[in-house]
Amino acid sequence: MAQNAKPRLAVWKFSSCDGCQLSLLDCEDELLAVAGAVEIANFPEASRAVGKGPYDLSLVEGSITTPHDAERIHRVRRLSKFLVTIGACATAGGIQALRNFHDVKNYISAVYPSPEFIETLSKSTPISDHVKVDMELRGCPINKYQLVEVLSAILNKRKPGISSHSVCIECKRRGTVCIMVAQGIPCLGPVTHAGCGAICPSYNRGCYGCFGPKETPNTESLAAQLTGLGVSDPDIVRAMRGFNACAEPFRKEGEAHER
Amino acid sequence: MPGNDSNQRCVTFESEQLQSLLDAVQGRGYEVFGPRVRDNTIVLDRLSSITELPIGAGTDQNNARFRLTSRQDQAFFSYTVGAQSWKRYLHEPTLRLWNAQRDDGGFKVDANQSLPPKQAFVGVRPCELNAILALDRVLLHGVAADSAYRSRREKTLIVAVDCGVAGGTCFCTSMGTGPRASSGYDLALTEIIEGDRHYFVARAETELGAEILEGIPHSVPTEAERTAAENVVASAAAHMGRTVDAANIRDLLVRNPSHSRWDQVATRCMTCGNCTMVCPTCFCTTTTDVTDLAGEHAEHCRLWDSCFTLDYSYIHGGAVRSSAKSRFRQWLTHKFGIWFDQFGQSGCVGCGRCITWCPAGIDVTEELAALREGNPPGNCPPIRKETPRGNA
Numbered sequence A: 001m002a003q004n005a006k007p008r009l010a011v012w013k014f015s016s017c018d019g020c021q022l023s024l025l026d027c028e029d030e031l032l033a034v035a036g037a038v039e040i041a042n043f044p045e046a047s048r049a050v051g052k053g054p055y056d057l058s059l060v061e062g063s064i065t066t067p068h069d070a071e072r073i074h075r076v077r078r079l080s081k082f083l084v085t086i087g088a089c090a091t092a093g094g095i096q097a098l099r100n101f102h103d104v105k106n107y108i109s110a111v112y113p114s115p116e117f118i119e120t121l122s123k124s125t126p127i128s129d130h131v132k133v134d135m136e137l138r139g140c141p142i143n144k145y146q147l148v149e150v151l152s153a154i155l156n157k158r159k160p161g162i163s164s165h166s167v168c169i170e171c172k173r174r175g176t177v178c179i180m181v182a183q184g185i186p187c188l189g190p191v192t193h194a195g196c197g198a199i200c201p202s203y204n205r206g207c208y209g210c211f212g213p214k215e216t217p218n219t220e221s222l223a224a225q226l227t228g229l230g231v232s233d234p235d236i237v238r239a240m241r242g243f244n245a246c247a248e249p250f251r252k253e254g255e256a257h258e259r
Numbered sequence B: 001m002p003g004n005d006s007n008q009r010c011v012t013f014e015s016e017q018l019q020s021l022l023d024a025v026q027g028r029g030y031e032v033f034g035p036r037v038r039d040n041t042i043v044l045d046r047l048s049s050i051t052e053l054p055i056g057a058g059t060d061q062n063n064a065r066f067r068l069t070s071r072q073d074q075a076f077f078s079y080t081v082g083a084q085s086w087k088r089y090l091h092e093p094t095l096r097l098w099n100a101q102r103d104d105g106g107f108k109v110d111a112n113q114s115l116p117p118k119q120a121f122v123g124v125r126p127c128e129l130n131a132i133l134a135l136d137r138v139l140l141h142g143v144a145a146d147s148a149y150r151s152r153r154e155k156t157l158i159v160a161v162d163c164g165v166a167g168g169t170c171f172c173t174s175m176g177t178g179p180r181a182s183s184g185y186d187l188a189l190t191e192i193i194e195g196d197r198h199y200f201v202a203r204a205e206t207e208l209g210a211e212i213l214e215g216i217p218h219s220v221p222t223e224a225e226r227t228a229a230e231n232v233v234a235s236a237a238a239h240m241g242r243t244v245d246a247a248n249i250r251d252l253l254v255r256n257p258s259h260s261r262w263d264q265v266a267t268r269c270m271t272c273g274n275c276t277m278v279c280p281t282c283f284c285t286t287t288t289d290v291t292d293l294a295g296e297h298a299e300h301c302r303l304w305d306s307c308f309t310l311d312y313s314y315i316h317g318g319a320v321r322s323s324a325k326s327r328f329r330q331w332l333t334h335k336f337g338i339w340f341d342q343f344g345q346s347g348c349v350g351c352g353r354c355i356t357w358c359p360a361g362i363d364v365t366e367e368l369a370a371l372r373e374g375n376p377p378g379n380c381p382p383i384r385k386e387t388p389r390g391n392a
Ligand code: SF4
Pocket: A167, A168, A169, A171, A172, A176, A177, A178, A179, A180, A181, A187, A188, A189, A190, A198, A201, A206, A207, B274, B359
């Protein structure tokens, strides 16, 4: 590919912790290759030099929580040929979407000494609620190998190898023993989207669903199973309300156990 | 030759000689794999000494539940199967098939040439032995023949061990696959503990097996020892945790695609795929391509797949089996039914893994019984003679 024809990459931040963008900088071994393959035109976390749009590929981190965000995302969309959201915030509203279950004004007055300066929306919403999203990368944070995979796939014009089945399948492929069956430890793996490589069960703890709901998740059946393991209703609500609390299947299941 | 050892070399050896047997196998250049206690269960891993075997370990298995227990004795093989099966070492969960490198204007392909080691499986249970034979039917012959499977399988030595204890989810007697290893092994052992005496009655089915037995201190089995061995197996047969009425089971499934039971089980099934991952005969795979960022290097890889994923039935425009109902029905109907049409046998060997390791606690034996309940015998399509897979 000729030097001047390099695809232009932009990285955007909305309400988020920066962890997902950092995954890109964390691609130590691949970072030079990334820098060689694309023109990093806009990535404030890495460089202050900002190249003007349009961009071939935009990676969007964070959720929409302020009126300003809600406007800015439309500009990002207009400047981007291909828009990929990265992480639980951009894809499902993130941990900050816990505000959606309560009146945000109460939080503001509890957290900020001068609440009158805070301009915020009542809900934290995913990017796809505002603009068309071409692809979503899950996780809190995303898996850096998945990020490189998406970049390579886009650069090489092929389908990215990103699966939406359960974490369990990854758990079994790597030969991890199911901690729910062998130890009775509650695990969200059966309803959670693959991508992390089943990290948590391999460290002897249950998946807490940071990749959000998988394709066709049966949260009701899992909740029944968790109840059988002695998990209380309030704890089922907590399990559903993590980084993907407002992803529809998790939100509904949480609410069903709230009564 | 089930139940008939007349053509076989048959010997008795004391439990202390088990290490000599392991040494004899290792001495012939085999990498030995066997059962070990790890992560609160029994896993299959490298073995260098018999002290690594699950000595005195028992298992307590039920729907969605596995617990290790301790026994009063020093038995090596009184556990029943854990989640992993030998499929892992014959039909690997992930495998790079080939890689390609860009090369002046074209590209160069390298097949995955790494030669597998000679491997010995020690402690293969009769159901698992039959699962390996089932995989052989699918992956050694016919249109689905797989060179990666063949290269591992041909270098595999099998030391089977009959079951003296049946697990809570076992039903090999229903499927005709155990609890005694009938054939397909190099060596088969029956472990016997009588008061202070701990010994094995062993039989060899191959020259290699006979040669290995010849090389360790042994004696000719007495009538009493043979009877003791038979009793061990009979006791397991009498204590199966589950049963299945396997008569005409293929017809039962083929006849009942619209049974209301499928809707019921679909409310519980999470389509997580665990059942297919643990099943020792589930062989489905998918492939995926990996490239580097510069587009200079590409790899083509194969991964275990499951008919419980949406992608599995994806064709142009969408997935054919979008509901949990259709995916569970596909699994059960294939495993216990259409396998007969394709491969001339059941796909289930009654190991009970799918029951124990289903996190929703779904029990195939219960589902099959419910399908049979009050089901009138009716017409159903005959088993195809010409199979599209060409394996029967
Ligand atoms: S440990 Fe969790 S992710 Fe792994 S198989 Fe069990 S339920 Fe699934």
